[in-house]
Amino acid sequence: MPFYVFPNEIEVNWGLFIVLYPYITGLVAGAFIVSSLYHVFGKSELKPLSRLSLITALAFLFVAPMPLLAHLGQLFRAFNIMFTPHLTSAMAGFGFIYSFYLILCLLETWFIYREDIVHYASTSKGFTKVFYNILSLGAKDISPTALNTDHKVVSILAAIGIPSACFLHGYVGFIFGSIKANPWWSTPLMPVIFLLSAIVSGIALLILIYRVSSWLRRQEMDLPCLMSLNRYLWVFLLLASVLELLEVLHMGYESKEEWDMVRGLLTNEIPVTYLGVQMGFGVLIPLVLLPFGRWRRLSAGIRQLLTIISGALVLIGVLAMRFNVVIGGQLISKSLAGYAQFHWRLFSNEGIIPSLFILSLPLLILSAMVRVLPPWMGGAEGPKKDSMVTPFNIKLQPKASGNK
Amino acid sequence: MVKETFTRRDFVISATKVLAVGILAPAGALPAARRISALETAQQTPVPQLWRGKEWSFLIDIEKCIGCANCVGACKKENGVPLDQEVYRTWVERYLVDSNEKVRVDSPGGGLNFRQLDIKPEKQFFVPKLCNQCHNAPCIQVCPVGATYKTGDGVVLVDRKRCIGCRYCIQACPYGARFLHPILKVADKCTWCYHRISKGMLPVCVQVCPTGARKFGNLKDPDSEVATLKKKARTRVLKPDMGTKPNLYYLGLDEVVK
Numbered sequence: 313m314p315f316y317v318f319p320n321e322i323e324v325n326w327g328l329f330i331v332l333y334p335y336i337t338g339l340v341a342g343a344f345i346v347s348s349l350y351h352v353f354g355k356s357e358l359k360p361l362s363r364l365s366l367i368t369a370l371a372f373l374f375v376a377p378m379p380l381l382a383h384l385g386q387l388f389r390a391f392n393i394m395f396t397p398h399l400t401s402a403m404a405g406f407g408f409i410y411s412f413y414l415i416l417c418l419l420e421t422w423f424i425y426r427e428d429i430v431h432y433a434s435t436s437k438g439f440t441k442v443f444y445n446i447l448s449l450g451a452k453d454i455s456p457t458a459l460n461t462d463h464k465v466v467s468i469l470a471a472i473g474i475p476s477a478c479f480l481h482g483y484v485g486f487i488f489g490s491i492k493a494n495p496w497w498s499t500p501l502m503p504v505i506f507l508l509s510a511i512v513s514g515i516a517l518l519i520l521i522y523r524v525s526s527w528l529r530r531q532e533m534d535l536p537c538l539m540s541l542n543r544y545l546w547v548f549l550l551l552a553s554v555l556e557l558l559e560v561l562h563m564g565y566e567s568k569e570e571w572d573m574v575r576g577l578l579t580n581e582i583p584v585t586y587l588g589v590q591m592g593f594g595v596l597i598p599l600v601l602l603p604f605g606r607w608r609r610l611s612a613g614i615r616q617l618l619t620i621i622s623g624a625l626v627l628i629g630v631l632a633m634r635f636n637v638v639i640g641g642q643l644i645s646k647s648l649a650g651y652a653q654f655h656w657r658l659f660s661n662e663g664i665i666p667s668l669f670i671l672s673l674p675l676l677i678l679s680a681m682v683r684v685l686p687p688w689m690g691g692a693e694g695p696k697k698d699s700m701v702t703p704f705n706i707k708l709q710p711k712a713s714g715n716k
Numbered sequence: 717m718v719k720e721t722f723t724r725r726d727f728v729i730s731a732t733k734v735l736a737v738g739i740l741a742p743a744g745a746l747p748a749a750r751r752i753s754a755l756e757t758a759q760q761t762p763v764p765q766l767w768r769g770k771e772w773s774f775l776i777d778i779e780k781c782i783g784c785a786n787c788v789g790a791c792k793k794e795n796g797v798p799l800d801q802e803v804y805r806t807w808v809e810r811y812l813v814d815s816n817e818k819v820r821v822d823s824p825g826g827g828l829n830f831r832q833l834d835i836k837p838e839k840q841f842f843v844p845k846l847c848n849q850c851h852n853a854p855c856i857q858v859c860p861v862g863a864t865y866k867t868g869d870g871v872v873l874v875d876r877k878r879c880i881g882c883r884y885c886i887q888a889c890p891y892g893a894r895f896l897h898p899i900l901k902v903a904d905k906c907t908w909c910y911h912r913i914s915k916g917m918l919p920v921c922v923q924v925c926p927t928g929a930r931k932f933g934n935l936k937d938p939d940s941e942v943a944t945l946k947k948k949a950r951t952r953v954l955k956p957d958m959g960t961k962p963n964l965y966y967l968g969l970d971e972v973v974k
């Protein structure tokens with residue numbers, strides 16, 4: 313096999329930032345779907361996460377366009393994608409789909425929190441009071457009828473949100489899947505694979521965020537809630553990995569001209585991130601560990617631990633999957649005769665450190681958001697909200713006096 | 717190699733820009749006054765005088781190419797493509813096929829740095845490559861802002877004032893013909909020297925080729941060399957299965973060439 317890469321392919325064009333983009337949007341879509349499981353499908357065991365999952369989605373959504381923008385050669389022309397969209401391009405939809413989804417998430421969050429916001433506004437003083445008054449947008453009616461309407465609106469928004477989340481992420485898959493020039497990308501399964509792995513990563517992320525936030529708040533995790541996440545994670549992980557394998561098996565069985573290149577890619581160029589991290593750590597081990605996490609003979613502590621470890625592995629596995637698609641695909645030279653080299657950079661544009669910075673941003677945003685809009689809820693059987701919780705450590709007066 | 721000249725300061729600057737635009741992004745959701753993209757302008761313009769009766773086409777006679785790479789150097793100078801970087805609007809590949817049908821391909825420096833090899837190949841030939849100005853160009857299809865478009869006389873161009881540098885077109889071109897201009901940070905590729913051909917001159921690579929391996933002309937002019945050759949000779953295009961319908965034809969192209 314000759315080794316030849318077209319001279320223009322010496323530099324890999326889409327770097328780590330473009331790996332982050334599908335990763336982050338995937339986390340958004342996944343976290344949102346978890347929140348919808350509660351709000352739309354009434355999975356009451358997920359109640360402790362019903363709000364946390366939504367604002368997690370929101371925090372990641374804020375950051376989603378940043379790696380894309382940072383990657384553009386002409387940052388200040390970014391809005392042309394909305395001013396002069398070229399509609400045969402999958403990428404042209406980004407601005408619209410993103411904005412639509414952002415508005416939807418913001419609206420849903422506002423309706424869910426409206427009662428609390430009004431309550432915080434009436435029980436706080438000074439700047440905080442002004443702040444919550446502004447957040448309430450003047451809608452101060454918290455009569456049972458009004459709250460009932462809120463509730464209905466939330467269900468509707470959450471229901472619209474499910475197909476939107478699927479679209480948001482399926483569309484990201486299409487950006488890659490529709491490139492016929494690239495044998496590792498070009499498959500109609502790509503949007504479905506991206507969507508399923510997005511759901512998987514969102515659930516895994518919530519498991520970890522739930523663990524960390526409970527630990528920071530010195531609260532026990534709600535076991536039924538965790539077990540429910542465990543079950544969803546397992547099912548979606550199975551579906552995602554079956555499709556991923558199907559795609560490779562199909563290519564291998566058909567053995568068209570490009571297969572040699574794809575096989576070489578998986579076994580020689582990215583075996584560590586593909587076979588090791590994505591398939592081994594990210595799929596096989598969690599698929600085995602998760603059922604043990606649900607095994608009632610084991611103690612609650614061990615079951616929690618197994619679920620959390622699986623969550624962490626899955627989260628890393630999905631990141632590796634994004635890497636293997638985005639970078640891996642570009643390593644295959646279009647000469648079908650050699651592989652380009654990917655250079656890891658530490659600090660320069662699209663290097664490891666800026667990437668870690670972008671990855672940590674949503675977590676920073678989230679930790680600020682939970683102070684303003686505390687999302688903590690008890691388990692399915694518990695009280696409606698944790699009574700302890702207040703934003704900015706406001707001392708809550710008894711609700712009755714605050715509502716006058 | 718591209719040098720790493722990215723400092724911490726640059727990082728802070730670009731991070732600030734990203735943050736600024738990121739925060740402004742939701743504002744973009746407001747219905748914006750729709751401007752017209754370059755592609756739409758090209759589609760809507762009634763055929764200007766310049767395009768009337770013209771369909772440019774390119775033809776390369778493999779037998780005649782001696783691999784001197786005059787074209788590669790001349791192209792870089794003519795079109796402002798940095799000489800010292802690994803980006804090419806045109807390049808020349810060398811194929812060495814030995815008796816066991818083993819193929820060796822290389823194109824060091826786009827063909828500018830070929831070195832004598834001490835192997836005795838069964839057959840050896842050079843293949844100049846450049847943008848195919850595809851009739852059904854995937855690079856046009858995927859450009860999110862319509863910065864890549866086709867002129868009425870058959871050339872695919874990039875509008876440098878509209879390109880946002882997303883590099884989607886680079887991914888979509890099956891021929892590796894595109895790159896990000898290292899200085900201008902917009903997509904770049906061969907234009908068949910549109911600035912020259914629209915003034916009645918030849919593309920610079922055709923002009924400097926000492927053997928006449930590169931041929932260029934108007935398909936709609938039945939007396940032009942490309943038109944006669946296309947009619948008489950057996951020609952092939954690259955990767956026909958991609959459905960891109962190239963407008964660049966080869967005479968005597970070996971099947972090992974991708």
Ligand code: SF4
Nearest residue numbers: 847848849850855889
């Ligand atoms: S060769 Fe590549 S850059 Fe040129 S028109 Fe075809 S797809 Fe576009």
Ligand code: SF4
Nearest residue numbers: 859879880882883885
């Ligand atoms: S890099 Fe420029 S020409 Fe290419 S797809 Fe993006 S905007 Fe269009």
